[in-house]
Amino acid sequence: MFASVLLTVALVAAGCTAPASDGGSAPPSGATARPTTTPATTGPTGGSAEMPSPTPTTEPSAYEISAPGRATFLIHGTYPHVRSRCVNHTQPTLTRRFPGTLHAERADDGTWSLTISIPFEDYLKGIAEVPPSWPTAALEAQAIAARSYALASTGWTRDSTTLDNPICSTSSCQVYGGIPLDPASDQGRWYRAVRRTRGEILVYQGRPATTFYFSTSNGHTYGNEDVFGGEALPYLRPVTENDDGASPTSHWAARIPYRDLSRFLHEAGEWPDGTRITDVALDGGTVHVTGEGVARSMELSTFRDAVNTWGPCLEPTRYPPGSLPVTIPSSWLEFATTHGSVFVTGRGWGHGVGMVQWGAYGKAREGWSASDILASYYGGFRPQSYPEPGVIEVQVADDLTSLRIRASRPGVVVNGQPIQGTRVAIGP
DSSP states (O other): OOOOEEEEEOOSSOOOOOOOOOOOOOOOOOOOOTTTOOOOOOOOOOOOOBBBOOOOSOOOOOEEEEEEETTTTEEEOOOOOOOOTTTTTTOOOEEEESEEEEEEEEEEEEEEEEEEEEEEHHHTTTTTTTTTTOOOHHHHOOOOOHHHHHHHHHTOOTTSSOOOOOSSSSSSSSOOOOOOOOOOHHHHHHHHHHHHHTEEEEEEETEEEEOEEEEEESSBOOOOOHHHHHSTTSSSSBBBOOSSSTTTTTSSEEEEEHHHHHHHHHHHTTTTTOOOOEEEEEETTTTEEEETTTTEEEEEHHHHHHHHHHHHOOOOOTTTTTOOOOSSSSSSSEEEETEEEEEEEEEEBBBOSEEEHHHHHHHTTTTOHHHHHHHHTTOOOOOEOOOOOSEEEEEEEEESSSEEESSSSSEETTTEEOOOOOHHHHOO
């Protein structure tokens, strides 16, 4: 993709100290990721211009970048240019603040991946799954579930000395946001929940339990084998959910005119261009679309992906409607058609297994403890003390074309060599 990627270690006579905070919250596990056609773009890093050193004659394919003590790194990354028909399209970028040690590795196509090695408890402080304003018991339940999930998914046991695998930073694992750039005024409440529950996880057969969790139910949860396959686990049994009614996706509705739907399905490769839709029907997990002598059948997941991807791309002022995170948040739904539109009504958001985050919120509001909340979702299992790893590796980003890195204090070391100043640049 790129003929060459250049590395520059910038020398700055007097290093600028970056702000010490970062922030925000992310959608709960099970949320549909934002489409690549409409990437989110965060603000620039700012700061003074760099003064590059001469380009090295031999460029390493990997870099390890560290800074002293509790220093942090403000990172601005760019991705390959994306051509898009989306309204208000913006080029994707990465702007985050992270603690720990950075590892950048170049792929065969010249792009870079970024992984960070950080203290395990610092990783938990960066989990951005629920708002820090939530009740204390809900935050503590979330912290314990996140800790258990991280240890289970990276292969940690009592006998381990290091973690077997890195963990991703998206909702495919659990959302890690780093240090908030613009922290909420009550961000400290989440940090305290992490500290108060240090070392506490759910344990099954002597190992950390894989504590799946998701945003909002349709009135009950599902067994892990029904959603993910595999052996039925005793701590992931279906339960009735009556406490997640405060969620904006507890009950939801969306109206999609046929004229819009035909465009969305066409862009997804599921409908002929310019062909008018006259009817939409749902039969189990299959959606049947007809119009002007054309009939198409597709899986419900395909239909949802087309609407959720191309709705906000082509009609961003109308999709998703209201306060919904996406136009069709779940497959727990019904269709009705009238006046040239399909009305989709449904409940919930997420995969449906394990703890319901909004249910934990509701139970905490009713006075439940974190231990009782967890036991209600995980088959009666309660937190136990368990040894933690010192460090975890987090896969932060792939396919970057460049990285601009600024440490919060001098003393940066690149591949074992100290540099002057606080800035490092990788890529063109």
